[in-house]
Amino acid sequence: MWSFGALLGNPGFFSSGPVQTALIVGACAALVSAVIGVFSVWRGNAFAGHALADVSSAGGAVSFLLGISPLLGFLGMAWIAAFSMEFLGIRIGRERDLTTGIVLGAGLGLSALFLYLDVTTTSTTGAAVSVMFGSLFAIPQSLITPALAASGSVFLLVGLFYRPMMLAAVDPDLAAVRGVSLRWVGLLQLLALGLAVAVCALAIGAVLATALLIGPAGAAIRLSRRPGQAILWAMVIGLTAVWGGIWMAYASYYWFSGNAWPVSFFVVALVFLFYLAAVLFAKVAGLAAHPKPVTWPHCET
């Protein structure tokens, strides 16, 4: 029997149900994180994005306790954390890191509590690993539709507020002078960030979600001169990393004689390699653009 999976050296790859779910949910995570990530990296909000993702783990842990969809758990906690940070005053430079760190600490504390309760009060095993580090192959098929809906909402929000978000990222006052409501833009950006964090946390785990949220965007920004171009590059890099990671994890079953390595590891490793390559490429290209050091006039000896 001839198949694409066999062509790629992975027999049964595309016909496997868990693989199909992983490919779809993984693609959602890669695409939404590209859209949101470029704005996060642009505005220097990478740490805040990371903190939101970490804190969302408490929501993931709660979902096991309540028996609700983990996507809802991640989303609820990401939104609560996002609004706490906004409420506590995220605007002032130094205070921003402080507030983010404090919310992060509180959230991870909750996470510790809920994961403990997961183990003691329910019969779930491996909740901690799946919440923190994800497992794309273990995502139930029923979560495909919610993941697609969450991703669609992110695209809708960012598509609608694309230009005001950009203008506000350049300079809040310039946006305000144009009649852009900074409060609304900030609010919608937080909603979208929460949705993106939830999808990423579901896919590769709350702790590793950062890798997808900022890695491809960080690499893409070095390769692009235009905002749209940066988002496209981030999508390409993110998708390649996620799908490549899924393929490698599946293949690793054969590489390590029946002991497949976790898919999150491969995804994050690929993201890191792409980032490294982008930095090196930008360095080489940058050197070509500024070849000569400046000398003082009349000082040549």
Add this chain to the structure above:
Amino acid sequence: MQDPILSVAHLSVDLGGRGILRDVSFDLHPGQLCALIGENGAGKTTLLRSLLGLTPHRAGQVWIEGVPVGQRRILVGYVPQKIVFDVDVPLRTRDLVQLGLDGHRLGLPLFSSGKKTMVDQALQMVGAEAFADQRVGELSGGQQQRAVIAHALVRQPRLLILDEPLANLDFRSANALVALLGTLARTQRIAMLVTAHDMNPLLPVMDRLIYLVGGQVATGSVEEVVQSEVLSKLYGYPVTVLRHGQRVLVLPDAAVEPSGVIAAGQVSSPEKAN
């Protein structure tokens, strides 16, 4: 005389319960380049922000071409003090200017040749064609200043407000910018309000001056105000206006000890002192 572009009448602004501006009134006419001078904390930024509709005022009116401020934002262009562009921000000069045109609109930007023409015109007006396709973060301070001015000009405003545009610029860039502002005011008939700590670089092109002190303004034409006695009174500090051919220079007098007047001949050169 033509109707004023900007008309400020009895403007009072409070910030946090403290009166920052009291009963400020002045007019600006087409083509006028007006310097807004005042010490740190005199309320320059507050005045600009209330003219832009960013800070509400307690009393008085601000009209721009007969329309209350904030109702037709297209009429005002704004160049903030210093925008920090990181080197790696994926935004070309051209994109920044285009955001001045449609940055407030919802939805994704669609290509339009009409928009491109307007962006190109704004780039040309400030002499930014050469670096139109470079990232803004890679430009020099003077080039970034031009890019932001093009951003503010692209919708063809009637009033351009610039907050400390000459800060952080070297002589050459500052003079080039001053010449550009003068040309824009004359050719486009735009009214310009420019804040500055030091009015000297602006003297060749400015034709009005507003001095802000203690929340109130003194205003006049350059001929009226740029006089040693008038400026000394305004600053509350002795100031000398030097004229050398076409050049005018405002110089604060050297700090003098109450009793110590340095007589000629008493100044020794460092070599002799050894």
